[in-house]
Amino acid sequence: MRLANVDLNLLVTLQALLRERSVTRAAARLGVSQPAVSAALGRLRRHFDDELLTRVGNSYVLTPLAAQLVERTDLAVTNVRQVFSAQPHFDPAVSEREFVVAMSDYSLTMLGDALSGLVEERAPGVRLHIQQLVSADVNHAAEALRTLDAMVLPHGFLRDLPCLDLYTDDWVCLVSADNERVGEKLTPDLLAELSWVFTFHRPTAYTPADWKMRALGIEPNVRVVAEWFVALPLLVRGTDRIALIQRGLVDRLDGMDGLRVLECPFEPDPLVMALWWHPMNSHDPAHRWLRGMVAEAAERVG
Template sequence: MRFNKLDLNLLVALDALLSERSISRAAERVHLSQSAMSNALARLREYFDDELLVQVGRKMEPTPRAESLTDAVRDVLVRVEATISTQPAFVPAGSTREFRLLVSDYTMTTLMPHVLARVYALAPNIRIHLRPQVAHPERALERADADLLIIPHEYCSTEHPAQTLLEEQFCCVLWNESPLAEAPLTREAYLGAGHVVVLPGMGQPALEDWFVQRLGVSRRVEVTTYSFAASTQLVVGTQRIATVHRRLAMQARRHEPIVMRDVPLHMPVMHQTIQWHKHRTADAGLAWLRTQLLEAVAQMDQATLRV
């Protein structure tokens, strides 16, 4: 099919080339031979009268014209994919659909076991792929690399719809034999202690660290980790403090020698949010999965109260 003399099949090749910046990887991504992808690039260069990708050392870099096309081409393909794949109804019990979710290890540890159990009971043939958080997570939606993001509201894009999944408070976790655990945790003791801080590796600070920075105080950071779940274990045997999500701390307290204390600072509440692409609002499967996520939160909190 052609539009303004452009073979629209070439847009798929262009999207892969701009994303992978490699003829061989782009060919593999769209299941073409390397020679076929090279031919597609030659035709694209002729149509746009631009090199699009140029060799710089051992890498291929996009030209300014290619940079200007990247988001537009991806948006067109996402629109087409959403229109074609969206079904008027979604039948969970008979579905074999795959859903891709970007989640932190906090969400994976606390909520996802409840989500997976619930989804399996209703739709046993559905596949769930959990992917790690990345910098600029909205790009994963726009590139169709993810169906849903589960992220703090502060990291959401204003370009796409979002829904609050849960509210979360922060607390302090200490080793139960630490001298700090023997008395109320004061602001002075908190700021004077060594801290375990999470740096998720997604180009942004963890939300609790961002909140603390906004309060205008500094902590003595002695340990950093990329894992929220591990932070509760890393205080054991020390006099350090980890400031973590309360649900995560309550779960960790079941099997780790730790105690919980309120943060002696004014920490805002975290609003954990579900976000999806604006062109996929009518997707009945995603609407169903969002409902399962919300209901799994209620199940998670009921289970926590029983312990």
């Protein structure tokens, strides 16, 4: 197939049809007439030799081929936009570009306020889209970073990708103030006896402190798993549970009444937080500006 023979306008229509699964909704999304989208769907069906959308009752469903095309189409549209939005210079004062950065709720708590404030101040037309960092992004970071501008993640998970160190944090233990099993200090034996609240608990989703604890022979009794760090106080308060939490997050969270923060009875490796991106963005002037904004926000963390 020769790319020169393909109408790239069909790519945007294909994305809308795959996402909306309706000619009417796709037309509304694109801001064009329904007959125009119907005609484009006909061209797409001839190109792929596939119906793409088939009626089941009162709605349409994707064919197996169309289901395969959803993520590929999103990636293709993103890449095309990046190609045609590239400029030799970036002027944040007049730009209307959108930057998509993936963060955990912890990173958002630490950086979000400063970063959003800086972007609004320096680039009033720029949109900052902060989305939840999920395990799939980390497991397939090189692919995810083709559509994300960057992700904030500690060292220890990714390699062979460019990054910028932001700040360092460490771990402490969180227990309820009325937990009578815990005295003034924690011991390794007590860590093995107590019930734990973990953030992430899968082979490819864990925190460095979790790994260090197991490496020391401490096997935690995990009773609750939550994929939000800011939920830890709610899940520990008034129980016999214990959790590992970042010291910086403790300093920024409200609602810490009824809780005690104790030093770990082992030395967890510190968190070295970093901004990661795809090499294709390394020399993009707009992306360099974004990295500068994140770095400046990180300077305010301390």
